[in-house]
Amino acid sequence: MKERLQELQAEALTKVEEAGSLKELNDIRVSYLGKKGPITEVLRGMGKLSAEERPVIGALANEVREAIAAEIENKQVHLEEAAIAEKLKAETIDVTLPGSPVRTGARHALTKVVEEIEDLFISMGYTVAEGPEVEKDYYNFEALNLPKGHPARDMQDSFYITEETLLRTHTSPVQARTMEKHQGKGAVKIICPGKVYRRDNDDATHSHQFMQIEGLVVDENIRMSDLKGTLDVFAKKMFGEDREIRLRPSFFPFTEPSVEMDISCKVCGGKGCSVCKGTGWIEILGAGMVHPNVLEMAGYDSKKYSGFAFGMGPERIAMLKYGVDDIRHFYTNDVRFLKQFSKHEA
């Protein structure tokens, strides 16, 4: 009987070994370990054995049973793993196919530039002031030291609505309004973005509607060196730490002294190239010390208060920053253009 049991064990283990599927394995389990299986049968024949032999064979039979069961268990784990692997293999997809698109829109390039400038000056303690796009002649010109008949009014040919109202030609009236609100007292520190309008035929470099962003600081003891320092911070943050600025004398009716600010050309590093027209410098903005007449008209005592102002065109900055070659792109809203400004910039 002992031999029979050993035979059965060997036989069963070979079958388990050869089993190719979970079903086969189960069949083996039923056929060897089931109630009608050969081991049970062997145990049934134990009555014929002597009292000494019985526990020995009994123990052996149990050992055989356990050995087979353990092997089946073992095999089962293997087969299951194989089955899963098989299933997963069948589920393989092409991971290089495109993913499900998530819609993304984008901010307009001009808004991007404006917000970047706003945020920069906000971090320096400025607030954002806005005003109407249709203005009174008084705020657009007179309060800015441009009385009627002033030759410099020609510089900004305007869209008049009536004799006294027009589409603002710059965002400076917001400065005049803000100063007026202060009634001659206290500091002003504002940045004024907005749309402005001039009588220009639209072409690659002109637009009858465009954006402007201006800054104004009024307080006691504001110096021109403060303007230079502020513009230097702006230029470096906006265009890169390695940029240099240069102030050139200029003329604006509402500032005296007036300057224009250039930044060193990024393309050639100041050596001169086609981008900077050989000068090594690129004109960015106009600025100056607020003209005493402008302060006085807004109610400030120009002996006690002084201020600086600066103004620039987001279109020009966007054109320089992104290399846009035609100002009209900003207003035709071609999605192939708009899409290009969605990503974050370093």
Add this chain to the structure above:
Amino acid sequence: MLVSYKWLQEYVDLSGISPEELAEKITKSGIEVEGVEKKSEGLKGVVIGHVLEKEKHPEADKLNKCLVDLGQENPVQIICGAPNVDKGQKVAVATVGAVLPGNFKIKKAKLRGEESNGMICSLQELGIEPKVVAKDYSSGIFVFPSDVEVGQDALAVLGLDDAILELGLTPNRADAMSMLGVAYEVAAILGREVKWPEIKGDEGKEAASDYISVSVEAKEENPLYVAKVVKDIKIGPSPLWMQTLLMNSGIRPHNNVVDITNYVLLEYGQPLHAFDYDQLGSKQIVVRMASEGEKITTLDDEERTLNSGNLVITNGTEPVALAGVMGGANSEVGAETTTVLLESAYFTGGSIRRTSKEQGLRSEASSRYEKGVDPNRVRQAAERAADLLARYAGGTVLKGSVEADTLKAEPAVVSITLQKINSVLGTELVMDTVKDIFNRLQFETAVEGDEIIVTVPTRRGDITIEADLIEEVARLYGYDHLPKTLPVAEALPGGLNDYQLKRRKTRAFLEGAGLYQAITYSLTSEEKASQFALEQGEAVRLAMPMSEERSTLRLSILPQLLEALKYNLARQNDSLALYETGSVFLKTDENELPREKEHLAGAVTGLWHSQLWQGEKKYVDFYTAKGILEGLFEVLGISESVVYKAAEEDGLHPGRTAAVYLNDEKIGFVGQVHPKVQKEMDLKETYVFELSLEALLAAETTPIAYQTIPRYPSVTRDIALVVDKRVTAGELYSVIEAAGGKLLKEVSVFDLYEGDRMEDGKKSIAFSLKYFNPERTLTDEEVSKAHGKVLKAVEENTGAALRS
């Protein structure tokens, strides 16, 4: 203003300073030099030739065969097509191997069988602008004076080797509209002297006053009039050096008299006019305002009708010149002129600007008067011109001049303290530095303690107040030397206000939702201006629009946004989602500002979502547009206060439009563009919204307050209701929400069926209802009780039947 480097050297020593260096220095200290041009750059091989022989080309009528002496051993044969070429002329010859503008290389050639060894050139062929070429030579070659040496470099003879600085003058720097003015500026920059032209002042025996009398009626507009008379004039070309300087300065040479007045205009900045004395028709000059409707034919042969705002020079009866703008044709200097009346006057800017603008006529003279000339150069310029007329036009200058003078030309005296200069600039300059700067400018100074008193010459009329002096100091001290500081002041908190923050949030949401921000024009046509207007009102129209298309301020953003869609559709960009925030304008009272309101508009068309290779496609529909708004309202925290009501709006689909109400106030709409409009504009199915952004952002929102996360499970029950088609989801929502009681937390539609399997006029709409008690787990009975109430209410109030 074009400044010849060579010419400038006559007034200020430029040794050791190249044109480029000079340009850089001028730019940095006050006047932008927009360019430095050397016309001869890149050109070579053009010499003075002498035409020895000329005969017709045997094979070509329009060509001539010339034998030209180039100052070499043998003269060469050149074929020339210019009609005015002739034997004996001195001409510019581009020799074989020469390079002309446009990198045009001259080679030996055969023209109709005849050899040609070079080209006889017109001035235009040498790169001179046609508008400055004298009329005699406008369609032919240029003929040099006979005393020009053969074989010389013709480019140098023509002054093309000169460097021309182009100054971009701001309106305040009228003083630099002359060579002497520029010389003062350069002298100040370099710390050198200004050299004035020498005036001999030879005069004949006769007195000018015997020939002419001057009276000025319009004294305010013309406070100073100086007349001189020059006799025995022989009209002819001016010297070549003068012609080339004029051409280099952008002025066309005419004859010696006219050229001299222009030369002195450029030199002194003082406009001059020469009348043909014999054509004046009287012996008097009367300056007065024109009478209404009075006529004058100006030198450009235009007959002009005048009004009482125009200043005229008359002979006592009729106008002979439009003062300060242009002379009259009746007294023009011509070939026969022998006696010249020279006018040098001070006209005030206002009347000249007005006349020039009204007549659409700008001249070298008017542009100087408009900005203001130096009253102290009026006489000097007259003397200088008379002297040149004597020298180069054979004239005899009559004794003295005839004047009408009521002008007070006192120099301005402005004083400032050193402390003020330093506190404005943020510098620590000492008095000597400041004084030196003013002295370099040739301003007289007197120092009293901390104060410097500056006497500003009349040529610098732009300097009247302290700030002007500060600017002079700053620019000549150099902005490069200015320190960089930051304002020392009480620290103010910067930031955006609530409205600005919410507007940014609105933009960010819409962009996150897949919309691109557009910016369109505020000006549109009168017709488009009021389309899709949220609020009916009168549009604001420009007084003088440039075109009808941009004549009126918009009342709504949508028309322009739809234009943008159209533009994109025409370029195969067919799935689009755009939004814009911007102002619209409603007219109020005349001379009052319009009511300006900020709007938000959006437009979507084409595919909203697609994954091509999976075959998934979703086109935009009404609910896409509405969904965008719902998301936005959620983010803005106002969704609880918004209600949509079916509505009809002009330009929108009558069955697919909702008005949007915020706290019972209509703030906008969302809907489908009317198919008729869609067709007119070549659009595809398009859904749009336009809202008052101001109303949207002004709405009060409740602060965020945390609510405990539920600890107990909720129970969901679904119901499918069969109702009449006219019953809206909105109505069902309100009934369900009202009947559900405290336990009902969420209601949502999850199915809608209107297909064939429904009875006519009915639809099935299925809701999912979520019940929940924050305090404990709900029992089945509690839910059933609440749910039962809902079912009953729906049946009773809407006639709905539960679908089995």
